[in-house]
Amino acid sequence: MNVRIFRRTIASLFLILIVVFIFALGIGSVRVSPRIIVKILFHSLGIDAGTLPEMKFISIILFVRLPRVIAALLVGASLAAAGAATQGLFRNPMASPDILGISAGGGLGAVIAIHTGLIFININFFPLATIAGSLAASFSIYAIASHRGITSLLFVVIAGMAISSFLNGLISAVLLFSKEYEISQFIFWTMGGLDGIRWEQIVLLLPFLLPALAGLFFFSRELNILMLGEENARSTGMNVEQVKKLVLALSGIVTGLSVALSGTIGFVGLLIPHFFRLLLGSDYRMLMPVSALGGAVFLVLCDLLGRSIMPPFEIRVGIITSILGAPYLIFLILRYQRHDVNNLTIS
Amino acid sequence: MNGKYPDIHLSVKNLSYSIGKKSIIKSLSLEENSGELIGLIGPNGSGKTTLIKLLSGIIKASSGSVYYNGKSLESLKDRERARLIGYMPQENNYIFHLKVLEVVLFGRYPYKTRMERFNRDDTVKARRMLSYVGLSGYEDRYFDTLSGGEKQLVVFAKVLAQEAKCFFLDEPASNLDISHQEKLFSMASELSRENKIVITAIHNLNIASQYCDRLILIENGSVVKEGNAADVLTTEIISGVYKVNTSVSINTSTGARVISVVRLPAKKKRFTLHLIGGAGSAVNLTRELLRIGVEISGGIAHRYDSDLLLWDAAGIVSYSIPPFSRIKDSDIESAKELVKKADITVLCSFPLGMGNYKNLSLAAEADKLIIVENTEKELQREFFCPEAEKIYKDILCHAVLMKPDKLIDSIREGTV
Numbered sequence: 001m002n003v004r005i006f007r008r009t010i011a012s013l014f015l016i017l018i019v020v021f022i023f024a025l026g027i028g029s030v031r032v033s034p035r036i037i038v039k040i041l042f043h044s045l046g047i048d049a050g051t052l053p054e055m056k057f058i059s060i061i062l063f064v065r066l067p068r069v070i071a072a073l074l075v076g077a078s079l080a081a082a083g084a085a086t087q088g089l090f091r092n093p094m095a096s097p098d099i100l101g102i103s104a105g106g107g108l109g110a111v112i113a114i115h116t117g118l119i120f121i122n123i124n125f126f127p128l129a130t131i132a133g134s135l136a137a138s139f140s141i142y143a144i145a146s147h148r149g150i151t152s153l154l155f156v157v158i159a160g161m162a163i164s165s166f167l168n169g170l171i172s173a174v175l176l177f178s179k180e181y182e183i184s185q186f187i188f189w190t191m192g193g194l195d196g197i198r199w200e201q202i203v204l205l206l207p208f209l210l211p212a213l214a215g216l217f218f219f220s221r222e223l224n225i226l227m228l229g230e231e232n233a234r235s236t237g238m239n240v241e242q243v244k245k246l247v248l249a250l251s252g253i254v255t256g257l258s259v260a261l262s263g264t265i266g267f268v269g270l271l272i273p274h275f276f277r278l279l280l281g282s283d284y285r286m287l288m289p290v291s292a293l294g295g296a297v298f299l300v301l302c303d304l305l306g307r308s309i310m311p312p313f314e315i316r317v318g319i320i321t322s323i324l325g326a327p328y329l330i331f332l333i334l335r336y337q338r339h340d341v342n343n344l345t346i347s
Numbered sequence: 348m349n350g351k352y353p354d355i356h357l358s359v360k361n362l363s364y365s366i367g368k369k370s371i372i373k374s375l376s377l378e379e380n381s382g383e384l385i386g387l388i389g390p391n392g393s394g395k396t397t398l399i400k401l402l403s404g405i406i407k408a409s410s411g412s413v414y415y416n417g418k419s420l421e422s423l424k425d426r427e428r429a430r431l432i433g434y435m436p437q438e439n440n441y442i443f444h445l446k447v448l449e450v451v452l453f454g455r456y457p458y459k460t461r462m463e464r465f466n467r468d469d470t471v472k473a474r475r476m477l478s479y480v481g482l483s484g485y486e487d488r489y490f491d492t493l494s495g496g497e498k499q500l501v502v503f504a505k506v507l508a509q510e511a512k513c514f515f516l517d518e519p520a521s522n523l524d525i526s527h528q529e530k531l532f533s534m535a536s537e538l539s540r541e542n543k544i545v546i547t548a549i550h551n552l553n554i555a556s557q558y559c560d561r562l563i564l565i566e567n568g569s570v571v572k573e574g575n576a577a578d579v580l581t582t583e584i585i586s587g588v589y590k591v592n593t594s595v596s597i598n599t600s601t602g603a604r605v606i607s608v609v610r611l612p613a614k615k616k617r618f619t620l621h622l623i624g625g626a627g628s629a630v631n632l633t634r635e636l637l638r639i640g641v642e643i644s645g646g647i648a649h650r651y652d653s654d655l656l657l658w659d660a661a662g663i664v665s666y667s668i669p670p671f672s673r674i675k676d677s678d679i680e681s682a683k684e685l686v687k688k689a690d691i692t693v694l695c696s697f698p699l700g701m702g703n704y705k706n707l708s709l710a711a712e713a714d715k716l717i718i719v720e721n722t723e724k725e726l727q728r729e730f731f732c733p734e735a736e737k738i739y740k741d742i743l744c745h746a747v748l749m750k751p752d753k754l755i756d757s758i759r760e761g762t763v
Contacts, residue, residue: 218461225453227443231436232502234405236509237429237457281444281489 006286009279013293017073020297024069024304025061029312032057063199071197072303072317073296074206075258076268078213079103080295082251082258083269084276084287085216086138088223089247090145090156093277096269097255099157101137101164103266105252106259107189108167108174109133115178127205127260134256137163138248146244191318192263194303205257212253216288219247223284265318267325268295278332352542355381355416355512357402362411364397364568371397373568374411379546381512384532384539386559387548388579390589394568395548396437396517402546403434403515415513429457433511437518437548439502440495447493447501448486451477454508469508476504481530495522503531514538516547520554532558556580556604564588580604582662596660609637609661619644620758621689621713623706624654628695632719633657635755644685647674647706654695674705679712686712693754694718694746699739700731707738716746719754 025041026032032040032053040061042049052058083096097103113119113129140163145155171189187193222243225233234240258265273291280286299317302324306315359377363370371394379385387395400406402413404420413420415431423431433454451473452465459465477483480500485493493501499522506514516535520528532547536558539545546563549555555562555576562579564572566588572579585593585606592609619642622629629645630653636643646666648655658665666682668674686692692713699707710716720728730736749757 221456224445224449225456227445228439228441228450228453228502228505229436231400231405231434232439232453232505234425235403235429235432235434235436236453236505237426239425277444283445283449 002281002286005280006290009276009286009290010293013290013297017293017297017300020300020304021069021073024072024300025065027304027308028060028065030057030060032061037061067197067199067202068194068303069300070202071261072194072300074202074209075194075262075265076272076295076297076299077292078209078254078258078295079265079268080272080291080298081213081216081288082254083271083295084273084284084291085219085223085247085251086269087273088226088284088287089244089251090153091227091229092153092156093274094157094270095160096273097134097251098264098266098269099164100141100160101162101167102134102141102252102255103259103264103269104164104167104171105133105135105137106130106256107133107171107264109136109256110259110263111171111174111178111189115174123204127208127257130260131208131253131256133167134259135249135252137167138252138255139245142244142248187316188263190264191316191322192265193316193318194262195314197261201261205260208253209257212250212257213292215250216247216254219243219250220284220288223247223288224282227282263318265299265321267321267329268299271321271325271329272298274329274332352381354542355544357513357544358414358417359402360412360414362398362401362413363409364394364401364406365409370409371568372401372408375565375569377563377570377573379544381542381544382539383545383560384536384558385544385546386555386562387546387565388550388552388555388562389565389571391550393565395550395565397568398565399434399515399517399546399548402513403432404428405434426457429509429511431512433506433509433514435502435506435514435516435519437521439498440522441498442491445490446486447482447488447490448473448477450490450501451504451508454505457509472510473504473508476507477501479507480504480534496524496527499523500527500531503534511543513544514546516545518548518550521550528554552580552585552606553603556606557598557601576604580606582660594660594662596656618642618690619688621645621686621692622654622695623692623710624648624695625652625697625703625706627653628697628719629654630657632693632695632751632754633661633663635751636758637661639755639759641758644689646682646685647678647703647709649702671702673702674709676705679705679709682709683712686710687714689713691715691717694742696720696728696751698729698731699735704732704735704738707735707742710746711738711742716742717754718743718746718748719751720748721750 022034022037025037026034036053039049039052040058043052044062079097086095086097086100087093109129109132110126113126118125118129141156141159144159145152168190175189222238225236225238230240272295273287276287276290276294280290302320303317306317306320309315357377357379359375362372362375364372375398387398389395401408420428452469455465455469455472474486477485480503482497482500482504490498490501499519503519519535520531523531535545535547539560561575563570564579564584571588572584580595582593582595585595593606594609596605598605620636622633622643622645624645625648633643644664645654645658648665648667649670650667651670655665655667664685666678666685668678686709692710692715694710694716696719
């Protein structure tokens with residue numbers, strides 16, 4: 001492991017995250033300077049930071065923008081970490097939660113929970129429904145693509161695409177047949193969005209999200225060994241099927257929870273791990289934390305862009321990730337073709 | 348057997364493995380002891396890879412069991428199994444950007460608990476294994492920059508780092524050039540000398556014969572023959588199992604058995620030809636004639652003569668006498684049958700002396716005799732006794748003199 005590069009990358013990502021974070025809080029229909037943002041943040045932590053702006057500003061920052069930016073950060077980190085894990089698990093750079101339909105599973109869980117009225121019985125059913133949807137999707141892929149303990153690298157993506165479009169179809173169907181159908185809802189569950197996120201939502205999810213995310217990190221060594229193929233992994237004493245199930249379960253939970261916050265956001269899980277794999281190599285001990293941090297930066301940045309391109313209108317964060325993500329992926333492919341590197345085929 | 352290293356016994360009982368209705372391994376039983384390099388041979392699709400995987404616990408048997416020192420494979424936990432058994436798959440050409448030393452360290456995984464990290468001791472062991480396979484200095488190179496053969500050796504070092512007692516290698520040298528192949532098999536051999544069980548699947552019979560102490564030949568998921576190379580690699584067994592005509596000879600420099608495929612000749616012009624050879628004079632002619640598809644018999648030759656070695660390897664009927672002995676009249680009587688049966692008898696171009704001049708008398712028995720001389724001049728060959736020269740001149744009267752290539756051409760054209 002190239003520890004020096006790893007530390008440097010982590011440090012720079014942290015710095016960038018802090019800067020982006022402060023800007024994301026300050027920019028919007030009401031502009032607040034970074035200096036005042038810092039003051040407000042210190043104040044909210046109970047540290048005396050001198051004179052404060054009007055209460056109106058403070059509540060916009062602390063109760064509208066802060067939860068939104070925190071949500072962006074959490075969702076970005078979750079999707080990128082889950083993406084890195086599933087790509088590693090299936091040794092396939094396409095195998096991210098959005099391509100495989102794990103996100104769509106969460107989305108279906110969400111719309112069912114909303115339109116059957118399940119969430120009105122107990123709000124806790126909402127994250128449980130998205131988790132259930134994501135888990136169902138990930139284990140369907142595993143069941144379809146694994147035969148006799150060997151997971152076919154090609155069938156994973158094909159099965160995932162089939163499941164993804166099937167589930168998206170079901171989401172549309174549920175939304176169409178629901179009484180209060182709105183186009184905005186349809187857009188939210190297929191493209192995702194971060195507007196209107198409240199602290200309660202974050203507090204509801206955090207006790208599940210953080211342990212699951214941390215759990216994924218503990219499988220870095222197994223993901224490394226899996227790069228040598230399942231047979232070599234098994235021969236080194238790894239319980240490959242158990243590792244696959246656990247990593248899939250954790251990825252499903254993490255993805256399901258981020259869907260509960262932001263709807264289904266594409267390209268983060270696909271792109272971010274890939275970007276850092278090309279930058280740092282394939283070592284998952286570096287890749288997992290760096291992807292999570294990078295995903296957080298990326299999504300906060302995308303949300304910031306969506307809010308600041310043509311205010312007061314907002315462009316949904318899922319649209320921004322697609323518009324930025326797809327061309328970037330093509331750029332990477334072209335660049336690495338020119339350098340005659342096959343890193344894109346097998347990670 | 349060896350005080351330093353305890354014996355290990357592998358016992359396979361009625362092992363079966365099937366995919367759907369197709370059974371790949373059929374109620375196979377084996378008993379193997381440590382200390383020998385065991386080669387698993389057999390045609391493509393005979394079940395070599397499947398058997399290797401079953402023995403390593405990579406796949407689970409449909410029925411039957413594998414026991415190590417009486418302990419069944421299924422009763423072992425994953426990490427326990429990995430500390431006992433090292434397995435190397437055939438294909439290791441993966442592309443990922445990770446340092447070579449990290450890959451070798453994977454072999455230390457079964458010695459670590461979930462949260463335990465690799466420590467200094469593991470690194471030292473990994474480095475040692477890397478230098479053992481001849482890749483010291485490769486520690487910080489990246490796996491995806493290595494050649495196929497180097498990747499294979501890195502994975503072998505990883506297997507060695509597991510410090511197992513049994514090793515199962517599936518075609519370990521299929522990607523390697525001959526020098527790396529030699530290195531890998533001599534390492535495998537050393538492992539077996541450390542009283543470990545080493546079984547390697549090899550499709551190349553010549554390599555198997557060169558390196559392995561024992562061979563297990565399997566066909567359609569069952570053991571056909573087990574034993575040393577001399578027992579297993581016979582023309583009869585190999586031709587039967589592989590469904591091609593083979594010839595088995597001995598490599599003169601290594602002493603290993605060499606198996607070559609003999610192309611089955613087109614069977615149209617079937618006439619028989621008796622070759623009287625000696626001192627290797629019939630070797631080229633025999634090969635050419637086999638290629639054309641002429642049925643050959645041979646003799647009288649001295650044993651260990653290269654003519655006789657080739658005839659034996661190609662399964663040609665011949666008559667032979669002990670080395671350096673003289674041909675007796677009784678020998679001629681016996682060999683005459685072959686000459687009488689043949690349509691044509693060919694006297695090859697070899698020097699004549701006391702030991703073999705009576706071959707000329709044998710030639711005299713032939714209905715049609717062709718004498719092969721490398722030049723078309725008579726009496727070019729050497730005579731080491733006066734009797735030989737006399738008989739030679741006698742039989743020359745009713746024989747045809749030919750150069751070898753002329754003989755082949757005329758047989759091909761059917762003008763003989």
